[in-house]
Amino acid sequence: MVGSALVGRTYAPYSATVEAGRLRLFAKAIGETRPEYVDEDAARAAGHPGLPAPPTFVACLAMEVPDPFAWLREAEVDVARMLHAAQGFRYFAPVHAGDRLTFAARIDRVTAKKGGTLTFIVRATEVTNQHGARVAQVRTTVVVREA
Amino acid sequence: MANERRFDEVAVGETLPPLALEPVTRATLALYAGASGDHNPIHIDIDYARAAGLPDVFAHGLLSMAWLGRMLTAWAPQPALREFNVRFTAITRVGERIRCDGRVVEKVEKDGERLVRVAVETANEAGEVKLAGDAWIALP
Numbered sequence: 001m002v003g004s005a006l007v008g009r010t011y012a013p014y015s016a017t018v019e020a021g022r023l024r025l026f027a028k029a030i031g032e033t034r035p036e037y038v039d040e041d042a043a044r045a046a047g048h049p050g051l052p053a054p055p056t057f058v059a060c061l062a063m064e065v066p067d068p069f070a071w072l073r074e075a076e077v078d079v080a081r082m083l084h085a086a087q088g089f090r091y092f093a094p095v096h097a098g099d100r101l102t103f104a105a106r107i108d109r110v111t112a113k114k115g116g117t118l119t120f121i122v123r124a125t126e127v128t129n130q131h132g133a134r135v136a137q138v139r140t141t142v143v144v145r146e147a
Numbered sequence: 148m149a150n151e152r153r154f155d156e157v158a159v160g161e162t163l164p165p166l167a168l169e170p171v172t173r174a175t176l177a178l179y180a181g182a183s184g185d186h187n188p189i190h191i192d193i194d195y196a197r198a199a200g201l202p203d204v205f206a207h208g209l210l211s212m213a214w215l216g217r218m219l220t221a222w223a224p225q226p227a228l229r230e231f232n233v234r235f236t237a238i239t240r241v242g243e244r245i246r247c248d249g250r251v252v253e254k255v256e257k258d259g260e261r262l263v264r265v266a267v268e269t270a271n272e273a274g275e276v277k278l279a280g281d282a283w284i285a286l287p
Contacts, residue, residue: 022182029175029182030213031168034221055216055231056209063184080199084208086280088232094225139232 006075006107006121013104016061020097023051030054040097050096058095058127058136059087062103071105075121077144085120086141093135100130108139119144152223154254154261154286163249163265166218170244171206179210206239211269211278218247219265223284229262233280243271252281260285 020040027037032054035042043051062068069079095101109122120143127136173191180191185207188195196204212233219228239245246269253264263286268279 025182029179030210030217032213032217052225054213055220055225055228056213059209060183060185068184069187084235086232086234087209087212088230090230091228 004110006110008106010104010106011071013102014064015100015102016064018053018057018061018095018097018099018101020051023053023057023097026054026057026060043096048094048096050098053095053097053099055089055091056087058089058101059138059140061101062105062125062138062140071123072142075107077121077142081145082142084140085143086139088139088141090137090139091135092137093129093133095129095135099135101135102128103138104128117146119146152286154263157251157254157263157286159251159254161251163218163222163251165249166214166221166247168214168245168247170242171239173204173241176204176206176210176241179207183207183209185209203241205241208233208235208239208278211235211239211245214245215247215249215267215269215278215280215282218249219267219282219284222249222265223286227285228282229260229285230283231280232282233267233278235278237275237277239269239271239277245269245271245277249282262286 024038036046040051072079072082103125105123105125108124111120113120120141123140125138127138129135176190180186189199190204190207193204249265249267251263252266255262262283265282265284267282269277
């Protein structure tokens with residue numbers, strides 16, 4: 001059983017660089033073909049300082065840690081009993097190729113539903129860039145079926 | 148920047164140009180796994196999926212959300228996007244033909260910005276909704 005004692009728990013921040021090649025691969029994977037998302041010159045012509053990271057990309061860099069599911073195991077969540085229930089982003093500043101982002105995650109909320117058979121866990125990750133500016137908040141909600 | 152859509156010219160009820168995707172293939176999911184960094188085998192390894200009691204692999208939820216992001220940023224420039232939220236209500240299967248839709252549902256002025264709220268969803272050919280949510284977009 002996942003306990004509400006988890007709320008407020010924080011995880012060591014980590015940093016990752018937004019690479020242009022990775023953004024091009026990501027664009028290909030999601031079918032994004034507009035020149036400003038795959039071509040540096042087109043991006044600059046469109047007013048961006050570099051290739052822009054598409055809206056959901058910051059959640060991918062949050063998977064860059066060596067073991068992205070460690071926080072769930074630490075919370076004693078059986079990953080096989082877990083589903084991604086919801087995802088949210090708040091945006092404060094754009095992200096481009098070359099940016100160095102730092103991710104700081106904490107458990108924001110733990111809620112039992114359906115008589116305790118389902119537990120919803122919300123992890124909020126604050127994302128800042130190399131200038132110390134807040135660029136995004138990523139909220140990931142998972143639901144765990146209790147055994 | 149792309150299209151300069153103006154707040155005053157947008158009406159509640161206006162629909163966004165939909166985004167129609169090709170049927171989901173295993174290659175789509177393998178490519179997204181590599182590009183996104185989400186290597187959970189439930190999306191790419193049918194043997195693993197079957198051992199977990201599922202008939203087949205299924206698409207990453209965030210892939211569908213990225214498709215919704217394409218629809219939104221085609222309608223208004225990405226720097227205008229303030230917030231983007233979805234709930235995953237059903238899994239997206241291999242072979243399904245997904246369509247993204249959006250509709251303006253609210254217009255507000257808040258903290259000195261003029262914002263529209265766009266309700267978004269993805270659905271298959273039968274109309275089964277897979278993701279539902281909303282986005283807040285600032286318009287001049």
